[in-house]
Amino acid sequence: MVTDIYNQLDLDTPMINFNGSLGFNPNKKWQYEYKYNIDRDIALHFVNHSEELGINLITAEDRDLFLANRPAAHEALGFFPTKLENKNILNNDSLKTNPICLTLEVKPEKEQSFINYVKDKFNNKLQISPWGGPNSIIEIAAGGVNKVTGIKKLADFYNIEQKDVIAFGDEFNDQEMIEYAGFGVAMKNGQPKVKAIADDVTDLDNNHDGLADYLENHFKI
Known part of the structure; x- marks a missing residue:
């Protein structure tokens, strides 16, 4: 979807995705292309312990990958699909590589305890970013990676202070x-x-x- 918008705007510059975890040019090779991944076993830990952790929905993504543990019950959540093909269901078999980003919707009353759990169990391995707002949406990236990571990459590339x-x-x-x-x-x-x-x-x-x-x-x- 992001690439479709990129092409509609007729852009030809590098693009940063997933809160700074992926930088690339969709239409040609960029010499500074990069990505930061999350360990597959960590992603599956959340999938396999979703009930006890209060996780309702979880997606795992890469540049050409989108998997979700289940369809969203309603369209109000926006980001999460309400329909899933079998090939897009997130489980131990479908997730074969280390994803770039995880996006989770957790029970509101479990949000803070989940954040504390991630920080305690995985220490500096993960960067956790709540969205805020009416829904308890949380994004997880590799440790130390956020949107500033991508901005710095672009600023260095274009010599912008x-x-x-x-x-x-x-x-x-x-x-x-x-x-x-x-x-x-x-x-x-x-x-x-x-x-x-x-x-x-x-x-x-x-x-x-x-x-x-x-x-x-x-x-x-």
């Missing part, structure tokens, strides 16, 4: 990126904690082209 980086975000997984950027902007619909650390806040939200509106006014285009 940190002070000249502008970043937009709305959820908790954008905090490091907002803090790192020379100018961090929170979306109008963003989490209060994200707005508190941002240099500015957009006038419009995600559903009303808030980012585009801000760029047009900020850069007078």
